[in-house]
């Protein structure tokens with residue numbers, strides 16, 4: 734799985750970080766989510782899929 738954050742859409746609300754703290758981290762300076770991991774277990778993939786559904790800005794893109 735390849736994931737990216739659409740930085741133009743992200744509003745920094747931290748929903749993804751709260752759901753998957755090992756995968757997403759909102760940068761304190763830019764207020765934009767970043768990926769802190771790029772190899773994903775099955776469990777990570779489930780968490781990412783949930784985060785995609787719950788991101789209000791549709792800023793998490795699975796490629």
Ligand code: SF4
Nearest residue numbers: 743744746747749788
């Ligand atoms: S849930 Fe979406 S909008 Fe919110 S911080 Fe994460 S990527 Fe950005």
